Amino acid sequence: MKLAGVRLAGDDTIHIARLDGDTVQVVTGLARFWADPRGWTAEAAGLTGAGVPAESVRFAPPVPPSARVICVGLNYRAHAAEGSFEVPEYPTLFGRWTASLSVGDVPAPVPTGEAGLDWEGEVAAYVAEPLADADPETARAAVLGYSTFNDLTARRAQKLTTQWTLGKNGDRSGPMGPIVTADEVGDPRDGLRVQTRVNGTVVQDGNTRDMLFDVGDVLSLISRTFTLNPGDVIATGTPDGVGYVRTPPWLLQPGDVVEVEIDRLGVLRTPIVNPDRQLECAR
Known part of the structure; x- marks a missing residue:
């Protein structure tokens, strides 16, 4: 499974999303994800639905500002x-x-x-x-x-x-x-x-x-x-x-x-x- 940082249209907040080829499934906010990365990764694996086109989001580094x-x-x-x-x-x-x-x-x-x-x-x-x-x-x-x-x-x-x-x-x-x-x-x-x-x-x-x-x-x-x-x-x-x-x-x-x-x-x-x-x- 691939996980990416994304910003949605009209929103500068970074989320973690599951990347499925040309679509993304938003999982949760960046800070919430890294508070429980194992749990949210399991959540990401179970997401269903059409998602949103990858071309409609802006990708961002998938790391919190506090990261070393x-x-x-x-x-x-x-x-x-x-x-x-x-x-x-x-x-x-x-x-x-x-x-x-x-x-x-x-x-x-x-x-x-x-x-x-x-x-x-x-x-x-x-x-x-x-x-x-x-x-x-x-x-x-x-x-x-x-x-x-x-x-x-x-x-x-x-x-x-x-x-x-x-x-x-x-x-x-x-x-x-x-x-x-x-x-x-x-x-x-x-x-x-x-x-x-x-x-x-x-x-x-x-x-x-x-x-x-x-x-x-x-x-x-x-x-x-x-x-x-x-x-x-x-x-x-x-x-x-x-x-x-x-x-x-x-x-x-x-x-x-x-x-x-x-x-x-x-x-x-x-x-x-x-x-x-x-x-x-x-x-």
């Missing part, structure tokens, strides 16, 4: 190697603000002063229940579902300091697809192909089997320091093939279209635009 979006850097061995990084002993973690999140087909602007944006196709995992001092098995079982994610990165800003926050939080630089419930995805350790394309050309082609730290390991580690809550998101890292390490570097330019396709999760499409179109596209 925690990204894992250097989580594929080949990606660490292509950037000349040592394989880390522990996952490299950094945060995204929910204000940077977006959805498919929403244009992402290249920030002023950047030579372009870099692509990072990833699997995102969504927490369904509180986790504190959880072991990896418990943490894996607490995942509601997974989605496509693109950790679009402003490399110049990222490299200004040893901290990556600035380069990882550009406006609308975190597009994510609908949540596909865990029962339909299975365990990513069994292997999901992660492919990124730029204007139809494959630039990344990896598999989640190659992750250094799986979702359960990462969630367990985080939960030893702070409690994870329903709606928190883990972006699990990207395979090798990013643009900035190429000779010459290849970065996304206005007019480009980047797609992330992941087994069982679908395709996430993002057009790249000039920064002077930023306000226009945000309306």
Whole structure:
């Protein structure tokens, strides 16, 4: 089952809806859903009726404003190697603000002063229940579902300091697809192909089997320091093939279209635009 954030016509409130191809079935409000994600997911599975056309709603990130979006850097061995990084002993973690999140087909602007944006196709995992001092098995079982994610990165800003926050939080630089419930995805350790394309050309082609730290390991580690809550998101890292390490570097330019396709999760499409179109596209 696919779950998406939607805004109905004439209403700026975000709801969670079941996505059935070209139609959506509204389940409940965003806050109510994440107060009981297991219960509302079961409710969503039983909804009947015609629903409403998907083209009549505006899609929105399916996460609450309070969510912590925690990204894992250097989580594929080949990606660490292509950037000349040592394989880390522990996952490299950094945060995204929910204000940077977006959805498919929403244009992402290249920030002023950047030579372009870099692509990072990833699997995102969504927490369904509180986790504190959880072991990896418990943490894996607490995942509601997974989605496509693109950790679009402003490399110049990222490299200004040893901290990556600035380069990882550009406006609308975190597009994510609908949540596909865990029962339909299975365990990513069994292997999901992660492919990124730029204007139809494959630039990344990896598999989640190659992750250094799986979702359960990462969630367990985080939960030893702070409690994870329903709606928190883990972006699990990207395979090798990013643009900035190429000779010459290849970065996304206005007019480009980047797609992330992941087994069982679908395709996430993002057009790249000039920064002077930023306000226009945000309306």
